[in-house]
Amino acid sequence: MTEPSEHARQLRSYAEWVEQFHPPFDPAAIRSDDRPPVELEAVHGLRSTSAQRPGRRSLVGAAAAVALLVGTGLFVARQNDSAGNFILTPGTSGTSGTLGDDADRGPGSSVVSVPRRPVGGDDALGPVDADPEVSCHPESRLWFRRSALDGPKGAEFGTDGAAAALRDSLGVQKLADQLGGPLGLPTSDFRRLAETPDHVLFGGGDFAGNMPMLSFVQVDLIGGVWGVTGTTGGSCNQLTVRPPAGYTFLRWGVDRLSTHNRDSTELVVSVDVANPSGCDPVPIGDQDVAAMVEETSSTITVRVALKRPEIDLDAPNCVFSDRVRVPEPLTLALELGSPLGDRTVVDANVFPARTLDLNPEPRKEPPPPNPRLDLPGGTKDVTVLATVTDPACVPLKRSDCPGRPVPAAFEARLGDEIWRVGPNEVSNAVDIRAPATGASVTALVDGAWCPRVLLGPDNWAEVACTRLDQTNGHVTGSASRPSTEGPLSVVFRRTQMGPSVTHTVESDGSYEVVLVPGDWFAEVVGPGSTSNCPGRFPVQVTVTVGVTVTSDITCPT
Amino acid sequence: MTDAAAPRAVVRETADADAFDRFARDVEPRLWRALVANFGPSGATEAAADGLVYAWRHWERVQSMANPSGYLYRVAFRSAQNSRSRALTAASASDPLPAQGLPDPAVGAPDFEPGLVAALRSLSEMQRTVVWLVEGCGWGLTDTANLLGLSVSTVRNHLARGLKGLRAALKVTSDD
Numbered sequence: 001m002t003e004p005s006e007h008a009r010q011l012r013s014y015a016e017w018v019e020q021f022h023p024p025f026d027p028a029a030i031r032s033d034d035r036p037p038v039e040l041e042a043v044h045g046l047r048s049t050s051a052q053r054p055g056r057r058s059l060v061g062a063a064a065a066v067a068l069l070v071g072t073g074l075f076v077a078r079q080n081d082s083a084g085n086f087i088l089t090p091g092t093s094g095t096s097g098t099l100g101d102d103a104d105r106g107p108g109s110s111v112v113s114v115p116r117r118p119v120g121g122d123d124a125l126g127p128v129d130a131d132p133e134v135s136c137h138p139e140s141r142l143w144f145r146r147s148a149l150d151g152p153k154g155a156e157f158g159t160d161g162a163a164a165a166l167r168d169s170l171g172v173q174k175l176a177d178q179l180g181g182p183l184g185l186p187t188s189d190f191r192r193l194a195e196t197p198d199h200v201l202f203g204g205g206d207f208a209g210n211m212p213m214l215s216f217v218q219v220d221l222i223g224g225v226w227g228v229t230g231t232t233g234g235s236c237n238q239l240t241v242r243p244p245a246g247y248t249f250l251r252w253g254v255d256r257l258s259t260h261n262r263d264s265t266e267l268v269v270s271v272d273v274a275n276p277s278g279c280d281p282v283p284i285g286d287q288d289v290a291a292m293v294e295e296t297s298s299t300i301t302v303r304v305a306l307k308r309p310e311i312d313l314d315a316p317n318c319v320f321s322d323r324v325r326v327p328e329p330l331t332l333a334l335e336l337g338s339p340l341g342d343r344t345v346v347d348a349n350v351f352p353a354r355t356l357d358l359n360p361e362p363r364k365e366p367p368p369p370n371p372r373l374d375l376p377g378g379t380k381d382v383t384v385l386a387t388v389t390d391p392a393c394v395p396l397k398r399s400d401c402p403g404r405p406v407p408a409a410f411e412a413r414l415g416d417e418i419w420r421v422g423p424n425e426v427s428n429a430v431d432i433r434a435p436a437t438g439a440s441v442t443a444l445v446d447g448a449w450c451p452r453v454l455l456g457p458d459n460w461a462e463v464a465c466t467r468l469d470q471t472n473g474h475v476t477g478s479a480s481r482p483s484t485e486g487p488l489s490v491v492f493r494r495t496q497m498g499p500s501v502t503h504t505v506e507s508d509g510s511y512e513v514v515l516v517p518g519d520w521f522a523e524v525v526g527p528g529s530t531s532n533c534p535g536r537f538p539v540q541v542t543v544t545v546g547v548t549v550t551s552d553i554t555c556p557t
Numbered sequence: 558m559t560d561a562a563a564p565r566a567v568v569r570e571t572a573d574a575d576a577f578d579r580f581a582r583d584v585e586p587r588l589w590r591a592l593v594a595n596f597g598p599s600g601a602t603e604a605a606a607d608g609l610v611y612a613w614r615h616w617e618r619v620q621s622m623a624n625p626s627g628y629l630y631r632v633a634f635r636s637a638q639n640s641r642s643r644a645l646t647a648a649s650a651s652d653p654l655p656a657q658g659l660p661d662p663a664v665g666a667p668d669f670e671p672g673l674v675a676a677l678r679s680l681s682e683m684q685r686t687v688v689w690l691v692e693g694c695g696w697g698l699t700d701t702a703n704l705l706g707l708s709v710s711t712v713r714n715h716l717a718r719g720l721k722g723l724r725a726a727l728k729v730t731s732d733d
Contacts, residue, residue, distance in 0.1 A: 007670060007673070007723070007724075007727060008692050010670050010673055011673065011677075011688075011689075011692050011693045012692065012693055012694075012695065013669065014662070014674070014693065017662065018598070018659065021593075021660065022586070022589055022590075022593075022602075023602055025581070025582065025585045025586070027577065027578035027581040027582060027585075027609075030606065030609045030610055031577065031578075031613050033610050259638075263679075266681055268681070333681070
């Protein structure tokens with residue numbers, strides 16, 4: 001008892017009184033309970049099967065009825081990613097650190113209490129001005145004024161040395177497009193987005209439409225000669241507002257494990273925090289976080305940033321980069337000046353600021369089509385679990401690989417059973433044979449997924465992971481690690497080549513990571529996969545909610 | 558379809574029912590107490606059952622975990638949270654849901670501070686859970702941290718903030 005007060009005594013007494021409502025417990029009833037499997041995705045409502053639950057459940061009155069109506073059969077409730085209410089910034093967060101003394105914590109994130117505005121020890125974060133510095137790819141540190149995207153086009157026709165360097169670059173890109181197929185990046189209509197006497201950032205394309213494609217070319221004057229020092233490009237759906245000097249940007253979203261209602265006096269948000277590759281984790285405390293909460297009678301505008309940690313660049317294996325390597329979820333509790341009420345919460349980390357939905361309603365979508373599966377002895381109705389869309393394998397360890405199909409299992413749901421079906425077997429045994437040593441499976445996280453990787457000749461590390469809630473990105477899972485040595489990690493990427501979020505699987509095989517909603521590729525990395533197969537060819541599995549894997553994997557010739 | 562050609566039925570590995578029963582008897586009360594602060598007695602009972610059904614069906618994996626009770630707490634918590642979310646989504650203003658939190662002291666209950674339950678409800682979920690377990694149920698910080706899957710320092714942080722909030726709600730300025 002740490003609170004030797006009368007109120008603490010009453011609290012203890014009240015807890016004892018509440019104990020009377022604890023019904024008798026019978027483990028045998030649990031073992032014989034025939035409710036549908038409590039898959040983790042069902043826990044968070046991605047595939048609710050509560051309609052099939054037996055009468056033993058005693059959900060309270062209307063709540064039970066409502067739950068039954070909502071969760072019928074294989075109904076899929078998922079957030080439309082394109083709605084993007086919780087996808088706050090594209091790209092990735094920059095350099096920062098992991099949580100120091102919370103490294104031993106279990107699933108979930110720690111809550112760092114952030115004092116009321118402004119925080120971070122100074123007034124670092126102010127209101128976003130009307131024409132902020134922004135970037136499509138903040139990890140590349142290519143910042144420019146928002147208004148520059150509305151500037152005059154045709155910069156590639158300029159007469160100065162910077163424009164000439166740009167033209168040279170575009171010539172190379174056009175040649176590459178001819179040889180390898182177009183990349184889809186603009187090669188014309190460039191603007192001068194930002195410039196100094198020895199630096200120019202050019203941007204091609206228009207920031208307009210649903211999926212703006214922009215390309216960026218950075219040229220610098222080095223030794224009296226203008227030359228291209230960097231190019232990047234791709235889709236640019238949101239602009240990230242540049243954090244103040246000394247801070248790094250980050251993504252944040254409303255923490256879905258916290259409940260917000262009209263009376264809430266805290267806004268609990270989750271942020272992605274990163275750590276440079278190979279560098280020692282940097283503890284993060286209250287003073288490392290800068291948050292600005294602006295409240296009006298109708299809106300609550302939030303900016304969040306993280307102080308750039310002082311990285312020991314001389315540390316072994318420390319490769320400084322803004323590329324995200326080892327982020328940890330960090331939860332911030334932002335105190336509000338007055339209860340939340342009906343006010344809208346606005347994310348000012350992006351431009352234009354976005355409105356967040358604190359309590360999104362799950363979307364009802366029709367169940368996926370249920371194809372019929374030919375099994376020995378008959379045909380069964382199944383529910384598709386996933387589809388291999390980009391089959392590949394690793395030829396390094398298989399002499400018979402080139403040009404020949406590699407046995408690959410696929411999964412199908414038959415009632416409550418998950419069946420693994422291969423070319424030569426139909427079984428619901430849990431063992432799945434390897435397509436090739438060192439192969440890995442990359443899954444697009446979208447509701448339910450189950451990547452697995454072969455860590456040795458006969459050692460599969462199966463990572464059963466389910467995206468629990470499409471709207472909040474909380475992901476939990478577990479990994480079995482048969483006779484493997486060394487760390488096992490799950491790597492999430494927003495794009496296959498993009499920055500990653502790595503989470504180490506705990507010794508008990510469990511892991512949990514918080515991701516902002518969106519499309520994520522997941523990859524399992526273990527010591528065997530890298531040592532046995534330096535040239536891995538990830539198999540991309542597109543997983544659809546509702547769920548099947550239906551393809552043989554054919555090795556590249 | 559002939560029997561010979563039919564797919565083999567699921568042959569589940571025989572689990573150690575006795576071991577599970579011992580585990581469940583040990584864990585269930587702790588799950589219930591940790592869940593009741595946020596989901597009420599009925600919700601806690603259902604959520605704990607959800608977690609333990611999950612444990613039984615994944616018994617081989619669960620029993621190999623270093624902190625199975627912490628894992629199951631997360632499963633149970635989310636199950637309850639999701640049930641509540643679904644129910645709230647479909648509930649109408651004219652048909653409000655029954656309260657699913659800590660019960661109000663009924664007639665015949667001990668004479669508690671009138672604002673105690675309301676003060677507890679005013680805390681955040683995590684603060685309420687930690688205060689409930691540590692102060693109400695007399696758990697140690699380590700036990701609380703293990704079940705909630707948090708570090709002791711984080712639990713201590715929640716506890717301090719929760720007690721501060723409790724004092725503010727009860728309008729007391731000291732421990733007395």
